[in-house]
Amino acid sequence: MKADLKIPEDRIGALVGEKRRELNRLERETHVKIRVKDNDVFIEGEAENVWKARDVVRAVGRGFSPVRAVRLAKDSSLEIIDLSNLSDSRMKAVRARIIGRGGRTRELIEEFTGVYISVYGKTVSVIGDTGVAAALEAIEMLIKGVRHGVVYEYLEDWIKTRKAIGD
Incomplete structure (x- = not known):
């Protein structure tokens, strides 16, 4: 399954992190592949994992740190x-x-x-x-x-x- 979403440009840095550290961690924890181009975020993987990763990306886009947003990959x-x-x-x-x-x-x-x-x-x-x-x-x-x-x-x-x- 695939999901595409936009987040504010000023939140891309928080999502990706230094040397792609945050994005790599998010991919590991949600078992998906994430690609970022400008303020477009593309997520690919199994349906349930894509939904979780999409919620985490949305949360980062709404101002949460990736550390807090990853809580959504669990049962939040x-x-x-x-x-x-x-x-x-x-x-x-x-x-x-x-x-x-x-x-x-x-x-x-x-x-x-x-x-x-x-x-x-x-x-x-x-x-x-x-x-x-x-x-x-x-x-x-x-x-x-x-x-x-x-x-x-x-x-x-x-x-x-x-x-x-x-x-």
Whole structure:
């Protein structure tokens, strides 16, 4: 099977890495062959492996480091929230709310839910497994303007609920 996709030109270097190191590692871990030309990425291999590699490449294109993106080759998922429907000024404010002062809000959501978050361009992306839904809910709350304290309380309640059910 084959897959072709585009990623932003400024993310090609992160995908390929110095002396093709990241690309070689990705090929090894996903058992596919990857070719890059300009900002086009061509993936070839067995269907399941191509899908996994495609998700990893998409994640790198959305601002994740290859090390974090490779988590998708295992049993994690990638969710992308598109902010392009917001005005430029509103998008800037939303991005700032999600990142938080010194990156602290993003870090707290990551710590509470066990996910990775990337705010890049007009998107917010999340990589993870069981905590993805809670992280997405917290991000949506921030987009809607809910106070940070309320979002943190939601995440604390989510953790308490998980502990109560033994997850």
